[in-house]
Amino acid sequence: MAKELKELTKRADNYSQWYNDLVVKADLAEQSAVRGCMVIKPYGYAIWEKIQRQLDDMFKATGHVNAYFPLLIPKSFLSREAEHVEGFAKECAIVTHHRLRTNADHTGVEVDPDAKLEEELIIRPTSETIIWNTYKNWIHSYRDLPILCNQWANVMRWEMRTRMFLRTAEFLWQEGHTAHATREEALEETVKMINVYADFAEKYMAVPVIKGVKSANERFAGAIDTYTIEAMMQDGKALQSGTSHFLGQNFAKAFDVQFINKENQLEYVWATSWGVSTRLMGALIMTHSDDNGLVLPPRLAPIQVVIVPIFKNDEQLAAITAKVAPMVEKLKAMGISVKYDDADNKRPGFKFADYELKGVPVRLALGARDIENGTVEIMRRDTLEKETIAFEGIEEHIEKLLVDIQDNIFEKARRFRDSKIITVDSYDEFKEKIEEGGFILAHWDGTTETELKIKEDTKATLRCIPLEGDTTPGRCMVTGKPSARRVIFARNY
Amino acid sequence: MAKELKELTKRADNYSQWYNDLVVKADLAEQSAVRGCMVIKPYGYAIWEKIQRQLDDMFKATGHVNAYFPLLIPKSFLSREAEHVEGFAKECAIVTHHRLRTNADHTGVEVDPDAKLEEELIIRPTSETIIWNTYKNWIHSYRDLPILCNQWANVMRWEMRTRMFLRTAEFLWQEGHTAHATREEALEETVKMINVYADFAEKYMAVPVIKGVKSANERFAGAIDTYTIEAMMQDGKALQSGTSHFLGQNFAKAFDVQFINKENQLEYVWATSWGVSTRLMGALIMTHSDDNGLVLPPRLAPIQVVIVPIFKNDEQLAAITAKVAPMVEKLKAMGISVKYDDADNKRPGFKFADYELKGVPVRLALGARDIENGTVEIMRRDTLEKETIAFEGIEEHIEKLLVDIQDNIFEKARRFRDSKIITVDSYDEFKEKIEEGGFILAHWDGTTETELKIKEDTKATLRCIPLEGDTTPGRCMVTGKPSARRVIFARNY
Numbered sequence: 013m014a015k016e017l018k019e020l021t022k023r024a025d026n027y028s029q030w031y032n033d034l035v036v037k038a039d040l041a042e043q044s045a046v047r048g049c050m051v052i053k054p055y056g057y058a059i060w061e062k063i064q065r066q067l068d069d070m071f072k073a074t075g076h077v078n079a080y081f082p083l084l085i086p087k088s089f090l091s092r093e094a095e096h097v098e099g100f101a102k103e104c105a106i107v108t109h110h111r112l113r114t115n116a117d118h119t120g121v122e123v124d125p126d127a128k129l130e131e132e133l134i135i136r137p138t139s140e141t142i143i144w145n146t147y148k149n150w151i152h153s154y155r156d157l158p159i160l161c162n163q164w165a166n167v168m169r170w171e172m173r174t175r176m177f178l179r180t181a182e183f184l185w186q187e188g189h190t191a192h193a194t195r196e197e198a199l200e201e202t203v204k205m206i207n208v209y210a211d212f213a214e215k216y217m218a219v220p221v222i223k224g225v226k227s228a229n230e231r232f233a234g235a236i237d238t239y240t241i242e243a244m245m246q247d248g249k250a251l252q253s254g255t256s257h258f259l260g261q262n263f264a265k266a267f268d269v270q271f272i273n274k275e276n277q278l279e280y281v282w283a284t285s286w287g288v289s290t291r292l293m294g295a296l297i298m299t300h301s302d303d304n305g306l307v308l309p310p311r312l313a314p315i316q317v318v319i320v321p322i323f324k325n326d327e328q329l330a331a332i333t334a335k336v337a338p339m340v341e342k343l344k345a346m347g348i349s350v351k352y353d354d355a356d357n358k359r360p361g362f363k364f365a366d367y368e369l370k371g372v373p374v375r376l377a378l379g380a381r382d383i384e385n386g387t388v389e390i391m392r393r394d395t396l397e398k399e400t401i402a403f404e405g406i407e408e409h410i411e412k413l414l415v416d417i418q419d420n421i422f423e424k425a426r427r428f429r430d431s432k433i434i435t436v437d438s439y440d441e442f443k444e445k446i447e448e449g450g451f452i453l454a455h456w457d458g459t460t461e462t463e464l465k466i467k468e469d470t471k472a473t474l475r476c477i478p479l480e481g482d483t484t485p486g487r488c489m490v491t492g493k494p495s496a497r498r499v500i501f502a503r504n505y
Numbered sequence: 506m507a508k509e510l511k512e513l514t515k516r517a518d519n520y521s522q523w524y525n526d527l528v529v530k531a532d533l534a535e536q537s538a539v540r541g542c543m544v545i546k547p548y549g550y551a552i553w554e555k556i557q558r559q560l561d562d563m564f565k566a567t568g569h570v571n572a573y574f575p576l577l578i579p580k581s582f583l584s585r586e587a588e589h590v591e592g593f594a595k596e597c598a599i600v601t602h603h604r605l606r607t608n609a610d611h612t613g614v615e616v617d618p619d620a621k622l623e624e625e626l627i628i629r630p631t632s633e634t635i636i637w638n639t640y641k642n643w644i645h646s647y648r649d650l651p652i653l654c655n656q657w658a659n660v661m662r663w664e665m666r667t668r669m670f671l672r673t674a675e676f677l678w679q680e681g682h683t684a685h686a687t688r689e690e691a692l693e694e695t696v697k698m699i700n701v702y703a704d705f706a707e708k709y710m711a712v713p714v715i716k717g718v719k720s721a722n723e724r725f726a727g728a729i730d731t732y733t734i735e736a737m738m739q740d741g742k743a744l745q746s747g748t749s750h751f752l753g754q755n756f757a758k759a760f761d762v763q764f765i766n767k768e769n770q771l772e773y774v775w776a777t778s779w780g781v782s783t784r785l786m787g788a789l790i791m792t793h794s795d796d797n798g799l800v801l802p803p804r805l806a807p808i809q810v811v812i813v814p815i816f817k818n819d820e821q822l823a824a825i826t827a828k829v830a831p832m833v834e835k836l837k838a839m840g841i842s843v844k845y846d847d848a849d850n851k852r853p854g855f856k857f858a859d860y861e862l863k864g865v866p867v868r869l870a871l872g873a874r875d876i877e878n879g880t881v882e883i884m885r886r887d888t889l890e891k892e893t894i895a896f897e898g899i900e901e902h903i904e905k906l907l908v909d910i911q912d913n914i915f916e917k918a919r920r921f922r923d924s925k926i927i928t929v930d931s932y933d934e935f936k937e938k939i940e941e942g943g944f945i946l947a948h949w950d951g952t953t954e955t956e957l958k959i960k961e962d963t964k965a966t967l968r969c970i971p972l973e974g975d976t977t978p979g980r981c982m983v984t985g986k987p988s989a990r991r992v993i994f995a996r997n998y
Contacts, residue, residue, distance in 0.1 A: 044639065045582070046575045046626065051639050054570035054654060061571060077547035078554060082539045083628075083659055083675050084598070087605065089538070091613040101605035101614050105577070107628070108601045108616065110663040112580065112594035120584040121594050123601065123625055132616055133539065135576075135600070135628075146537065146544050155850070161547060166576055166659065170603040182576050357648070 020369075022303050027247045031298060035176045038306045038369050040293065048174040048181030055370065056293065058314035060184065063292055064164065066216050066311075067186065070208050076160045076188060081142050083166075084133035089141040092266040096140065099233020103170035105135040105181075135168040140234060140259070140285055143189045144267040151191060151281055153272045158201075159191040167289075177294035178251075178505050185289035191281045193273060195260070198282035202258040205286040206239040209254035217292065218309040218422035219243045219299045220429050221253060222451070222500065224476025229460045232285075236260040242475045242500065244429040245298040248449020250475045250502035253295045256286035294505070300394075300421050306371025307394055309421055310414040317343060317350045317410055318372045320363050322379035329354060332378050335403070342407045348414065368393060373417050374410055378403075394421050435498065439489045442501070446470045451502045453481075455495035457488035465490060472501040513862075515796050520740045524791060528669045531799045531862050533786065541667040541674030548863065549786065551807035553677070556785055557657065559709050559804075560679065563701050569653045569681060574635050576659075577626035582634040585759040589633065592726020596663035598628040598674075628661040633727060633752070633778055636682045637760040644684060644774055646765045651694075652684040660782075670787035671744070671998050678782035684774045686766060688753070691775035695751040698779040699732040702747035710785065711802040711915035712736045712792045713922050714746060715944070715993065717969025722953045725778075729753040735968045735993065737922040738791040741942020743968045743995035746788045749779035787998070793887075793914050799864025800887055802914055803907040810836060810843045810903055811865045813856050815872035822847060825871050828896070835900045841907065861886060866910050867903055871896075887914050928991065932982045935994070939963045944995045946974075948988035950981035958983060959994065968993040 020037060021029040035041050040056030052060065068078070084107060090097045111127030114120075136142065143161075150156060168182045188205060192198040206223055213219045221241035231238045235257035243253045261280040264270070273279045300307040310316050319340070321332040336352055343350045351372075353363055360377065367375055377389040388406060391398045394417050401409065432450030436442045442454055456462060456474065463474050476499065483497045513530060514522040528534050533549030545553065561571070577600060583590045604620030607613075629635065636654075643649060661675045681698060685691040699716055706712045714734035724731045728750035736746045754773040757763070766772045793800040803809050812833070814825040829845055836843045844865075846856055853870065860868055870882040881899060884891045887910050894902065925943030929935045935947055949955060949967065956967050969992065976990045 042639075042642075044575045045579060045635065046577050049575035049577065051575065052573040054572045057572045058570065060573075077551065079547045079550045080545040080553075080677065082537045082542035082544065083661065084539050084542065086538060087615075088613060090605070097605075097614060101607075104603065104605060105600045105626070106602040106605065106616055107598045109599040110597065112583070112590075112597060112599065112627075114594075120581060121590060122580075123599055133598070134605075142538065146535075149535075168576070184573065 020303060020305060023246065030303070031294075032176070034297060034301060034305060038371065040297070040306075041176045043176070046181075048171060050176045050180050052184075052290070055314065059296070059308070059312055060290060060293060062312045062314065063216075064186075067212055067288065068164075070212060071162050071186075071188065074204060074208060076162045076190075078163060079161045080163055080165070081139050081146060083136055085136050085139070085142045087132045087134055089145060090134060092141060093234045093262055095262075096234035096266075100137045100169070103172075104137050105168045105170055107133040107135065136165070137167055137169045138285075138287070139163065139165070139167075139187055140189065140263050141267070144263040144269060144283070147189075147191055147281070148267050148269045151269055151271050154193045154274050157191055157193045157271065157281070158197065160188075160201075161190070162186055162188040175294075175505075177290055177297070180290070183290045185287050187285060187287040190284045191264075191269075192284070193271065193279075193282070195282050198260075198284050199258055202237070202239055202256045202284045202286070205284070206241060206254070206256040209256065209286075209288060210241050213241055213243065213253055213292075213295075214422065216309065216311045217296050217299070218311075218418055218425060219253070219295055220422065220426040222476065222478055223480065224478040224500065226255075226476060227460070227463055227474045227499075229463050230474060232257045234259060234262050236262070239479075240476050242451075242502075243295050243299060244432060244451060244502075245295075245505070246428070247298075248432050248502070250451065250473075250500075250504040251291070251295050251298065252475070252504065253292060254286070254288040257284060259283035259285060299425050301371065304365075304396070305369030307421060308371035308373060310373045310418045313371065313373050314349065315351045315367075315370075315372050316348050316414060317374045317376065318363075318367045319350065319352045319376045319378070320360055320367075321352075321354055322360050322377055324380070328380045329356075331380070331383050335383055336378065339403075339406060343410065346407060346411060348410065368396075374413055376406075392417055394424070433500075437489065442466075442472075442489055443470055446472050446501070446503065449503070451475065451500045453498040454489045454501055455486040455497075456499050457491045457493035457495055459491075462488060462490050466501065471503055473504050475500045475502050475504065513796060513798060516739065523796070524787075525669070527790060527794060527798060531864065533790070533799075534669045536669070539674075541664060543669045543673050545677075545783070548807065552789070552801070552805055553783060553786060555805045555807065556709075557679075560705055560781065561657075563705060564655050564679075564681065567697060567701060569655045569683075571656060572654045573656055573658070574632050574639060576629055578629050578632070578635045580625045580627055582638060583627060585634060586727045586755055588755075589727035589759075593630045593662070596665075597630050598661050598663055600626040600628065629658070630660055630662045631778075631780075632656065632658070632660075632680055633682065633756050634760070637756040637762060637776070640682075640684055640774070641760050641762045644762055644764050647686045647767050650684055650686045650764065650774070651690065653681075653694075654683070655679055655681040668787075668998075670783055670790070673783075676783045678780050680778060680780040683777045684757075684762075685777070686764065686772075686775070688775050691753075691777050692751055695730070695732055695749045695777045695779070698777070699734060699747070699749040702749065702779070702781060703734050706734055706736065706746055706785075706788075707915065709802065709804045710789050710792070711804075711911055711918060712746070712788055713915065713919040715969065715971055716973065717971040717993065719748075719969060720953070720956055720967045720992075722956050723967060725750045727752060727755050729755070732972075733969050735944075735995075736788050736792060737925060737944060737995075738788075738998065739921070740791075741925050741995070743944065743966075743993075743997040744784070744788050744791065745968070745997065746785060747779070747781040750777060752776035752778060792918050794864065797858075797889070798862030800914060801864035801866060803866045803911045806864065806866050807842065808844045808860075808863075808865050809841050809907060810867045810869065811856075811860045812843065812845045812869045812871070813853050813860075814845075814847055815853050815870055817873070821873045822849075824873070824876050828876055829871065832896075832899060836903065839900060839904060841903065861889075867906055869899075885910055887917075926993075930982065935959075935965075935982055936963055939965045939994070939996065942996070944968065944993045946991040947982045947994055948979040948990075949992050949994075950984045950986035950988055952984075955981060955983050964996050965994040966997050968995050968997065
């Protein structure tokens with residue numbers, strides 16, 4: 013690319029602009045010609061592929077299989093579950109016709125009014141309805157259960173305000189839809205999958221998360237309970253990063269899916285659904301990156317190590333290339349992804365800045381003197397620390413360094429997050445502290461009324477009732493009524 | 506699943522019904538509630554995942570990267586390229602509104618007339634238009650070229666007559682879209698990708714294909730040339746299995762994508778696009794399967810080896826399980842996928858029939874006597890041959906057998922295909938022979954007029970002008986005009 017590397021906006025100056033700049037300048041994504049829809053560029057998509065591959069392995073290791081269900085959902089299906097239609101009808105893309113025709117003045121095409129559909133079709137905002145309509149034919153007896161399906165798909169929600177990765181009209185995701193013979197088994201599945209998401213977030217994305225349950229007001233439309241993982245961004249705002257829903261028998265009842273249980277009685281099937289989306293890319297970007305660009309966790313970095321030769325002429329380059337080649341092979345054999353960038357139309361300084369912008373975890377630079385001395389300059393992206401070390405044994409050094417970077421960025425994010433979790437006891441203190449960002453642990457009386465008042469007063473939402481941590485009861489900071497335990501409030505994406 | 510295994514329709518009785526039965530009974534796919542759209546069931550999707558993974562590796566090995574472009578395309582984009590809109594406008598799903606509302610009698614939801622889009626959006630039937638509108642911003646100089654992007658996506662074409670996998674309204678596919686500085690390079694890419702498809706079809710799917718170029722009449726809407734791979738099904742009909750298009754500068758001109766070439770002149774960019782879809786599943790099924798069910802090539806079989814224990818009591822099962830366990834581990838370590846089916850609620854005969862139906866390449870059966878004798882019964886799905894062999898060294902035997910099955914089904918398909926390629930010299934002979942199915946090599950004068958007459962008279966279409974084979978000129982069998990070489994006609998899916 014011939015374009016100049018331009019300065020990123022600084023986080024301190026305008027966090028939101030920094031994020032948008034970074035998404036575009038690091039070649040992750042860009043706005044498309046279609047309102048609210050983004051183009052995921054090759055570098056961004058390469059990270060998403062790593063996310064997908066790892067999650068898919070984890071789903072399969074927990075007994076799930078993939079399948080594919082239709083993109084379009086008959087309008088009437090949405091109405092079957094009352095809360096579900098309430099949640100999704102207001103923002104959906106509706107297919108009404110199936111043919112275009114040449115317009116009267118032959119300047120273009122127009123919708124052919126003769127090709128109107130009998131029943132309109134909705135582009136799936138989520139697939140519970142079409143899937144439960146399908147499961148009806150798959151399930152007759154307890155022997156047909158459980159069904160543990162996942163699908164990787166695109167979905168569409170006609171959001172009014174969109175931001176790349178965080179909230180787009182079309183997004184990519186996976187949605188698991190499981191069917192069970194008992195309430196207990198469905199609940200166990202719901203919790204199992206929120207744990208899979210939390211493990212993935214922490215071990216692969218290096219993003220610390222808090223697991224919890226959503227309040228009734230924040231629950232998925234049609235769920236009995238929604239489990240969530242909540243991450244904290246560098247501006248102190250929360251990002252809901254994955255959800256797992258216990259759907260009870262709601263969708264089985266809506267689509268009349270019954271089975272003969274072991275006691276030979278007819279019973280409605282129990283359900284869960286769970287999903288994560290390209291929104292994870294937003295969490296990844298906003299948790300670790302800095303004013304120089306992306307910081308990628310080594311386990312999800314498309315390029316883990318980049319090698320930049322510093323040369324004045326072809327002979328020097330040839331000497332460096334000869335020195336580097338066996339190392340590249342060895343690193344690849346160790347399962348480490350390496351790029352040797354010997355392009356001669358860009359200066360080393362340009363390359364350095366570009367790979368920093370792109371978040372490559374480890375950068376090596378070698379010049380003629382390094383060849384003489386048997387040394388190499390190594391830089392780690394997370395701390396930007398450089399050192400010159402012996403070339404001999406570099407592969408093992410890099411392997412350890414990648415592990416160290418993965419651990420370090422997780423710990424850094426965890427320390428930051430923990431430093432911004434505070435406990436307040438009065439509503440006045442809450443109103444003051446919420447302005448500083450972060451998660452606030454406070455007592456709440458359990459009502460939607462109080463939750464909505466807090467949101468109206470402070471723009472803070474109830475992120476979750478944590479699954480772990482202090483469970484001491486108390487009094488609601490707003491109403492003084494009894495509170496079972498402290499819950500987490502925050503402003504959020 | 507508690508359902509009974511039912512008899513498949515025999516191929517000789519009704520080939521078309523046999524195909525439909527097989528797709529459903531082998532749990533590959535089923536019709537959905539949405540007209541023309543199928544549900545791809547887990548077993549079918551597992552085969553598709555193997556296809557995807559292998560193709561994706563081959564695309565990456567040839568320098569391509571993945572990206573993702575929007576599902577929806579502004580209506581006006583389609584009109585930019587005259588032939589393209591002509592080809593796709595008549596069968597597309599059109600989004601006209603973005604909100605539903607509760608209807609007057611509160612019985613359901615209806616389209617909210619206030620939520621009409623300013624410009625209608627089309628669900629992509631293919632993505633040349635939205636992608637070239639995007640590439641416009643990516644390409645300025647020859648240094649930005651080539652761009653070698655692929656996308657895995659769903660697309661929609663409102664087909665009137667649909668058949669599962671072969672022709673569905675929504676289907677899954679990959680579409681490569683490349684941009685080049687020169688005509689030569691784009692042509693080279695077009696040919697490279699048809700070769701990748703042919704390699705994949707023959708080496709992985711075990712489906713022999715003929716590579717060729719389409720006539721003007723059968724060309725992709727907007728292409729200068731379309732390359733194709735054509736496979737022959739067991740009923741002698743052709744199935745177009747993959748295409749690679751040389752688009753010239755058509756889309757660059759339609760979307761005004763110019764670049765500064767090495768001579769410092771402004772020039773339009775050269776393009777290719779290429780794709781294969783879930784239609785490959787249809788080719789796979791119809792090439793190899795028989796009246797007992799699917800026959801899968803080992804390289805794409807989700808389960809390569811199934812082991813069925815034959816036991817009368819728990820002690821016998823325990824002895825078999827103990828014997829089998831180390832073999833299962835060894836096979837897995839060799840990269841072979843194995844299933845040990847010790848379910849006690851199905852008889853061995855039921856299991857045998859089910860795994861035959863599902864096309865598992867190798868089946869082992871072990872009973873108490875086998876344990877005593879150190880033997881095992883092994884059956885290969887392709888020939889249904891059974892033999893009892895020594896248990897010792899079984900893993901290496903299986904490894905060789907899988908290679909042998911892969912080779913054998915390819916050779917069998919190739920022999921069948923070759924036996925059904927015939928040469929004719931007169932139109933009368935053509936009309937007679939086309940009734941027997943197969944590919945007919947005949948001379949053709951190169952005109953669309955003659956091609957359409959042949960189609961009207963005989964329902965045969967011009968499948969391709971082969972890249973290889975006899976290139977002796979002759980006289981058109983219909984008009985007697987000069988013919989550059991024999992081309993292939995066939996009835997087709």
